[in-house]
Amino acid sequence: MSVVTDVNATIASIRREVCLLHAELTRYQLVIWTAGNVSARVPGRELMVIKPSGVSYDDLTPDNMVVCDLHGRVVDGERAPSSDTDAQAYVYRHLPHVGGVVHTHSTYATAWASRGEPIPCTLTMQADEFGGEIPVGPFALIGDDSIGRGIVETLSRSRSAAVLMKQHGVFTIGKDARSAVKAAVMCEDVARTVHIARQLGQPIPIDPRDVDSLFDRYQNVYGQKDNS
Secondary structure (H helix, E strand, O other): OOHHHHHHHHHHHHHHHHHHHHHHHHHOOOOOOOOOEEEEEEOOOOEEEEOEOOOOHHHOOHHHOEEEEOOOOEEEOOOOEOOOHHHHHHHHHHOOOOOEEEEEOOHHHHHHHHHOOOEOOOOHHHHHHHOOOEOEEOOOOEOEOHHHHHHHHHHOOOOOOEEEEOOOEEEEEEOOHHHHHHHHHHHHHHHHHHHHHHHHOOOOOOOHHHHHHHHHHHHHOOOOOOOO
């Protein structure tokens, strides 16, 4: 198989995966109408695949996913890419370990973002997945890489896979697009639970040493291991 054929096959596979993962955003009620998106890095290439702008989730297909370079320029696709393309391209350029980025306006997490308030780590599940509080990033306007700069700046100081961009919404990262979607689902669940807990009283923070222990176990021990 030629190098070009191999790259094309990889991109086709990522287009299918990114398209299918958008169904998880609607399944878990993390988005409405055409808002939100999933993107994925093309391994070994300065390329990413992202949702087209303003297209209904019911109308998404692998073929209308847009391939862009890591400066947001369209490389392949008939549609305009998401308005978050420049921001996510910035993330991929500056965080080489990131293979997937997700953006949502999920209700409870975005409510925390509207207050500019991080979600305190009061749940073992949050310690497992995010390694502490879910931080707040700065307010930034859509349309260039300003949001991306805020994401990178904030997450460079945190173990969290999620950031609440102030008065905007949620961005999550992962080793691949599926991991980033998982982080978005869990971020909303944590945001909802901690919000409800605050209606009952003051949630109790988990000791930082226990957060470290929980995070290490979940990231390195939990689940099935590939013994091949």
